[in-house]
Amino acid sequence: MRTALARLTLASLLGCAPAFGQSLVVCTEASPEGFDITQYTAATTADASAETVFERLVQFAPGSTRLVPALAESWEISPDGLQYTFTLRQGVKFHRTDYFSPTREFNADDVLWSFERQLDPQHPWHKLAPRGFPYAESMGLPGLISAVEKLDDHHVRFTLRHPEAPFLADLAMGFASIYSAEYGDLLLAAQKADQLNNLPIGTGPFVFQRYQKDAQVRFNANPDYWSGKPKIDHLLLAITPDPNVRIQKVKAGDCQIAVYPKPTDIPALRQEPNLKVEELDSLLVAYVALNTRHKPLDDVRVRQAINLAFDRKAYLKAQFGEGAATPAIAPYPPTLWGSDPQLKGWPHNPARAKQLLEEAGIQPGLKLSIWTRPGGGPTNPNPGIGAQMLQDDLNKIGIQADIRVFEWGELIKRAKQGEHDLIFMGWVGDNGDPDNFLTPNLSCAAAKSGENQAGWCNAEFDELLRQARASTDQEVRADLYRQALAIFQQEAPWIALAYPKQFAVLRPNVRGFTLSPLGANNFSRVELAP
Structure with a gap:
């Protein structure tokens, strides 16, 4: 039996009789924080x-x-x-x-x-x-x-x-x-x-109609769009945090596209005769930020110990299954220029982690908090399982961590204020340049603004980023970024988790939907076949 949420029909979502050729319903993972995207x-x-x-x-x-x-x-x-x-x-x-x-x-x-x-x-x-x-x-x-x-x-x-x-x-x-x-x-x-x-x-392909908090966002096609009116007349984003419910709804035809399915479900979804699975190697990274503004996380030995304690191999298997993600080492995937094939990730070594904690003067019983969100998305498909695995691994080296779950908007707001100790986060590259992973997430300016959840500010790292941005020679820039990655690796402000693939599940009549390596979902070219 489906849940009550899953029993919502397309007609009830749209508030009218269904018009499959003109109305597109997309089951998405979370509410927008607002509509002023600059914020x-x-x-x-x-x-x-x-x-x-x-x-x-x-x-x-x-x-x-x-x-x-x-x-x-x-x-x-x-x-x-x-x-x-x-x-x-x-x-x-x-x-x-x-x-x-x-x-x-x-x-x-x-x-x-x-x-x-x-x-x-x-x-x-x-x-x-x-x-x-x-x-x-x-x-x-x-x-x-x-x-x-x-x-x-x-x-x-x-x-x-x-x-x-x-x-x-x-x-x-x-x-x-x-x-x-x-x-x-x-x-x-x-x-x-x-x-x-x-x-x-704005001037975009869709005109905002209304937003029902934590439920849906409605748009109408822009009849005056300079590039031509979209094929669909109405777009509805149905906010569905539970990935299982998203899949139930796309199977039932209550939505035509379900974004961010659980990677572990992909093999079974590929066997569904009435569904299509889109897949793409995207510019995604999943990580845990360690808040260096909080003691003792300001001590590099403690951060290194936490990296050594976490069993990434087990984490990837539980979260992503086979082939849906690769282990992360740096802040951006190795498919992006400027990566360093010589850089090695932190091994799983609890014994060495305990030694580092002792060297840092940390006694067993250190209390930390692990922050995460409900639901699941491409960089954190099952937040509860991930947080529990980290909690268990930290417990094995004498760190007692409690898990705190916040709705997405609240999580972001409080993280920007630096209230967390450890927080599960992810990043989607916005422009195909390595700088987009480094400057917005790890620079001193980002630490000051609160967007750098690690609160980490390293002058040498920052200077390398500045020099790289100022150069137009890609080889020079790549070398500078490799030097910056070495500092990141040694300083360990993150637990780099995974480079996930991106997936979407579609009804067979969906045409013109293209996954973006930048993680954006644009529906202006979508049309629905009869």
Whole structure:
């Protein structure tokens, strides 16, 4: 018998009779944290905002890390790498809804508003983001971008203080989404700033309709979309934290796509005659961050001991089964350039772990907390099992750890404040550049902003990242990143767990859905066959 949640039909989800040729229901893993994507980093939030409502100057071609035009038709980069001049697409319309009616088309003013809000402390919207701007802050963009200038209505120039190799790819990431300056001005004048996060307006393929917390997000196709109206008329994200229920619902036809199935279920799902399984080697890493701001985790010997204590081989088998993930060593997969094939992971050696704890003066009975989430996603398919395995292994070396489970939004908020000791996390590469795994997650700027959950700040590591970003020579950059990875390995601010594959389960009538190596789920090209 299915659970009550699983018995929800497509008609009840949509609030109308089903229209399979026009309405797409996607069973997804968690609620969005909000819809102002500049304030958030979670993939589920990006799926519900950056991949539906908003767009950027440039974008990645479907299923790849290749940059193609979006709201900018073309761009020029100065020979010294300090100026990026964009020619903006004309005729692009912002969404028209019952809460906003635009009076003009997209232009340079919207680009300036979208970036100055994040970069300029004097901008009237800068202090109105309760969570700040985690990407802009962790990547040090206020110190990188010296100016964003409007040359005319259809040309914008970014001037950098120093060359930054990944800058153009960075502009394809969610935080670089373009907002309506007109909408922002109206909200500020009406003292309704919160509405920007609750009722978003963009230029993307779908128009936000409504959000029912922890239940569903509804969108309608954008009839005025510059790239052509999507094939589906309605998109519904059905928030279904339990991966078992997601699979039940896609089997029953209550949703047409179920994202993030449990990897251990994939072999059986491949045998289902009425389902399709999509698979991709993605830029994913699963890890446990060790909060170096808390004693005794500030002692490298304690962090090394925890790495030695954890049985990664058993963890991977329990969480991912066979072939769905490979053991992690560094902060990004070895398929990405700049990896170091000579780098070795921490072996499972509880005896040596105990010795290190003794050397650090740690007596048996040390108490730590392990933080995780309910449900499951691609980097942590079964959070309960993973946390219990870590708890058991730590207990064997004399560390008593209690497990604390928080809903995703609360977990992220409290982790940013540094309340945790150990926390299970994951990261999806946003732009195909190694820097995207390192600077947002492990830099000193990211530690200051709270996005670096380890709170780890190493000056030598930071300087290597800075030099790598400033170089346009990929071989030079790769060598610098390999040096940085050696420091990461020795300092052990994470337990690097796994490089998971990405999966999605589809009904057989789904056409045009493409998994992205960057972990994004975009449904604008999906259509449903009769």
